[in-house]
Amino acid sequence: MTTGTPAPTGHVVCGVDGSDFAQHAVDWAADEAVLRGTDLELVHAWEPKAFARHDWYAGLLHDAGVEVLQRHAAHARHRRPGLRVTTDIVRADAADVLEAASARAGLLVVGRRGLGGFTGMLLGSVSRKLAGLTHCPLLVVPADAHGATGGTGADEGTPRSAKPVIVGVSDATCAPAVEWAFQEAALRNLPLRVWHTWAFPPTPAPDSISPPSARAAFAEAQRDGEAMxxxxxxxxxxxYPDVEATEEVVNRPAVGALIDFSDGAALTVVATHRRPHDYGRTIGRVTYAALHHAHSAVLLIPVP
Structure with a gap:
């Protein structure tokens, strides 16, 4: 499959904390930057918190952060020779720093879990916060992921596997996520699987529904889902006429379907519907499940 459609614009930003989990995120971020033909910016945030009054401790955290950035930057350049990599270290809350960075980025990348304590940047909690905050798409990389493409150097554009990109669609508001899924499949030269689930709420008296009525209702729900x-x-x-896309409508809860389908996916794309809350914007249960339980890397696309 090939496509002449331009790649997404905007550089890639990756939050790092020195952990192995962050290293996997750097691998993905470097690959994503090459796929998009753009630069990579590595960001590290540190916050002294309880030891703020000790200048020596603040200096220690800053110096450790600089070392972390240098190590990750060297790794990214080795993985993708020719990639332009810049670094930034900020004394502030990690989620606030990365939210601000997302306003200047085309893609923000973080690890699903990270390192707490010494570096002061726990990416596991940060990724959950960012899901409701980012201005651009957020790519969350699991611990066992080693990059969007295989190897280094000459095979920069070669897909790591023939696994598909997948995206779930609840309704028409998910269109931005579907567009990104097509875009990602085209960039990776991979097939795309687009799915929709429907399921009637459990009833306390299932015997009250006659089988003929149930069959008709099920058939109607299936047809409506397929048409949508x-x-x-x-x-x-x-x-994207060259992207091999298949559509699937299944009768099952959305959360279970996402977790199961992600097990065979190269990338799981999720439309993130943000809901207002007294303490800010919150994410829905499907996005929450994707962050915690998806077997693949997850690309969260903010939608109204």
Whole structure:
């Protein structure tokens, strides 16, 4: 599969804390920057908290952060020779720093889990906060992921596997995530699996529904789901004619489907619907499940 559609614009920003988990995020971020033909910015945040009054401790944290950035930057340049890598270290809350960075980025990358204590940047908690805050798409990389593409150097554009990119669609508001999924499949030269789930809420008296009525209702729900999915996907099929995309409508809860489908995915794309809350914006249960339980890297696309 090939496409002449331009890659997404905007450079890639990756939050790092020195952990092995962050190293996997750097691998992915370097690959993503090369796929997009853009630069990579590595960001480290540190915050003394309880030891703020001790200048020596603040200096220790800063120096450790500089060393972390240098090590990750060297690794990224070795992995992708020719990639332009810049670094930034900030004394502030990690989530606040990365939220601000997302406003200047085309893609923000973090590890699903990270390192707490000494470096003061626990990416595991940060990724959950960022899911409701970022201005650009957020890529969350699990601990066992080693990059969006295989190897280094000559095979920069070669997919790591033939596993598909997958994206779930609840309704038409998920269209931005579907567009990104097509874009990601095109960039990686991978197939795309677009799915929709429907499931009637449990009833306390299932015997009150006669089988003929149930069969008719199930058939109608299936047809409605197929029609909705086809409408959402159609414009992107036209825009990305060389992406091999399949559509699937299944009768099961969305959270379980996402977790199961992600087990065979190269990348899971999720539309993140943010809901207002007294303490800021919160994410839905599907996004929460994707962050905690998806077997692949997860790309969260903010939607209204």
């Amino acid at each position: 999915l086809a409408r959402v996907v159609a414009p992107f099929r036209a825009a």
